[in-house]
Amino acid sequence: MSIRELKKQKKKRAILESAISLFNENGYDNTSIAQIARKAGIGKGTVYSHFNNKKSIIQGFCEYELEKIHNQLIAQSNRDSSVLEQMLIIYMTEFEHVTKNREFGRLYMREALFPDDEDQRNTSDLEKKYFDVLFPILQKGQERGELRKDLDLLHITAHFYSLYILVTSSWYTGRLPTSGVKVAMELLFKQALNGLSPAPATNTIGENCND
Amino acid sequence: MSIRELKKQKKKRAILESAISLFNENGYDNTSIAQIARKAGIGKGTVYSHFNNKKSIIQGFCEYELEKIHNQLIAQSNRDSSVLEQMLIIYMTEFEHVTKNREFGRLYMREALFPDDEDQRNTSDLEKKYFDVLFPILQKGQERGELRKDLDLLHITAHFYSLYILVTSSWYTGRLPTSGVKVAMELLFKQALNGLSPAPATNTIGENCND
DNA sequence: CTGTAAAAATGACCGCAGTCGAATTGTATA
DNA sequence: TATACAATTCGACTGCGGTCATTTTTACAG
Incomplete structure (x- = not known):
């Protein structure tokens, strides 16, 4: 597994964990992608390279x-x-x-x-x-x-x-x-x-x- | 039934009819409230006086x-x-x-x-x-x-x-x-x-x- | 008809989901 | 190490749903 793949998996998990905690905390509609990205420590656009929407x-x-x-x-x-x-x-x-x-x-x-x-x-x-x-x-x-x-x-x-x-x-x-x-x-x-x-x-x- | 109520009902029906045809034509997500309003011949904000969202x-x-x-x-x-x-x-x-x-x-x-x-x-x-x-x-x-x-x-x-x-x-x-x-x-x-x-x-x- | 207060209509405005081209980083080859 | 190329990251940008202060319409008393 290359460095790239490794980083990608790590980021995907980070996004999911941020998303789970934010969704359960504030609900789905009250959570923005920007929030998720910020909490995961990445840019907003990057979220969309891991998830279509x-x-x-x-x-x-x-x-x-x-x-x-x-x-x-x-x-x-x-x-x-x-x-x-x-x-x-x-x-x-x-x-x-x-x-x-x-x-x-x-x-x-x-x-x-x-x-x-x-x-x-x-x-x-x-x-x-x-x-x-x-x-x-x-x-x-x-x-x-x-x-x-x-x-x-x-x-x-x-x-x-x-x-x-x-x-x-x-x-x-x-x-x-x-x-x-x-x-x-x-x-x-x-x-x-x-x-x-x-x-x-x-x-x-x-x-x-x-x- | 006052003139007001009558007009209100009429507009509500107009909104619904516009919405139905646009939704079935382009799908729910691809239809904007502004479109519905335009087709119904009213302003965008007026839609929200008939429907919460x-x-x-x-x-x-x-x-x-x-x-x-x-x-x-x-x-x-x-x-x-x-x-x-x-x-x-x-x-x-x-x-x-x-x-x-x-x-x-x-x-x-x-x-x-x-x-x-x-x-x-x-x-x-x-x-x-x-x-x-x-x-x-x-x-x-x-x-x-x-x-x-x-x-x-x-x-x-x-x-x-x-x-x-x-x-x-x-x-x-x-x-x-x-x-x-x-x-x-x-x-x-x-x-x-x-x-x-x-x-x-x-x-x-x-x-x-x-x- | 006129004045007025309530009801209804409006579109500029805000925050968000999702896009896109530019910038950055990783990989391979010489 | 240097260079070329591909993958990845990024945030400014677009169009949308929904809000709200302002304007327009209606109802009615004098």
């Missing part, structure tokens, strides 16, 4: 964090627990990381779910890692009979992920206090597994299997 | 639109259809409206789900109307035995709403083409009703259901 400072940080989580989870994952337990661990871990730096997490969720048209998403590799964590768990779940075998793994993921989004949103909007997040997520995950309609045995099977 | 132009529009939808739905709703059918109609209607003006919808979803801390949400009345539409349908569903009676109506709503968010996000991120939205939503709604885990009694029932 203000938003991508957030993306850079969050994607870096998320990748760390995923690597952690792959190492930690306990193949023997139930799907419910493992999903709870995964999404609660992600929730904690996303909301640890409130401002960063908020802007990341926005960009990830409803991105600017111009920002062509480069999350594909991140997504791949995501699925690398989830799919083995779900597959095992299918083999163990915890999950219906006729369902696409992608669709199963969709249910858990969508509930994760909702819970996170509820936390951000203040409808759900931090203390209630885990309970809510567990409840909703269980309901997703069991279904909203009554068990077929007791009731009209035909209606549940309508097409 | 650029974002609230979007909110004003979308909340107005959503209220229209809700009123429509209350009138239209067919109490005799299944919960699945009614939910599909409601959320597909909302999807169509939200995505009709792509840019507006995107920014509205962002604000609704992950709002700025400073913007204290005033969506409570909008939410109330929302529940006024949904709860009767779900209640009827419980009475008819389509939905488990032990579930909180709010939680049932959560499942459908979260899937709606996911599908909408998938559309905005380009993962789901417009043509695939309804199919995806129906599939996911059915799965939410039936549950992700196999029916307790037998394993084969699940396989007869859905695709």
Whole structure:
């Protein structure tokens, strides 16, 4: 690694650290690039040689964090627990990381779910890692009979992920206090597994299997 | 209604119309308030006497639109259809409206789900109307035995709403083409009703259901 | 119609995100 | 070490969102 690359990495980290502390201190909108640059001890223009724009400072940080989580989870994952337990661990871990730096997490969720048209998403590799964590768990779940075998793994993921989004949103909007997040997520995950309609045995099977 | 109020309403509509066309033409970020003002035939400062900031132009529009939808739905709703059918109609209607003006919808979803801390949400009345539409349908569903009676109506709503968010996000991120939205939503709604885990009694029932 | 006070409209102004060409620093070759 | 070249840094500059003191319009009493 040349001196150049080394300096570049160092500066990038300095920018991120300045940005994180300033964003959490004063909020995203109340922090100027000039401030970040000053705190990092560099010129304003230099910030833009490391990040395309203000938003991508957030993306850079969050994607870096998320990748760390995923690597952690792959190492930690306990193949023997139930799907419910493992999903709870995964999404609660992600929730904690996303909301640890409130401002960063908020802007990341926005960009990830409803991105600017111009920002062509480069999350594909991140997504791949995501699925690398989830799919083995779900597959095992299918083999163990915890999950219906006729369902696409992608669709199963969709249910858990969508509930994760909702819970996170509820936390951000203040409808759900931090203390209630885990309970809510567990409840909703269980309901997703069991279904909203009554068990077929007791009731009209035909209606549940309508097409 | 005084002449003042009348003029004010007229100008507000003029601003919105200019904003809608410019946003859809050039995108939100590439449209300046000055442009909107010029097109509406007023001064720049006047825009700010009708809207607190650029974002609230979007909110004003979308909340107005959503209220229209809700009123429509209350009138239209067919109490005799299944919960699945009614939910599909409601959320597909909302999807169509939200995505009709792509840019507006995107920014509205962002604000609704992950709002700025400073913007204290005033969506409570909008939410109330929302529940006024949904709860009767779900209640009827419980009475008819389509939905488990032990579930909180709010939680049932959560499942459908979260899937709606996911599908909408998938559309905005380009993962789901417009043509695939309804199919995806129906599939996911059915799965939410039936549950992700196999029916307790037998394993084969699940396989007869859905695709 | 006139005077007047409140309401509304306005655009100059401020601080910021992002750009760009010039200046500086690192690298390679002789 | 000297020189040429590429990468990096920089801050003055542009156009924008949002503010505010000033001007213009409206409502109404005398």
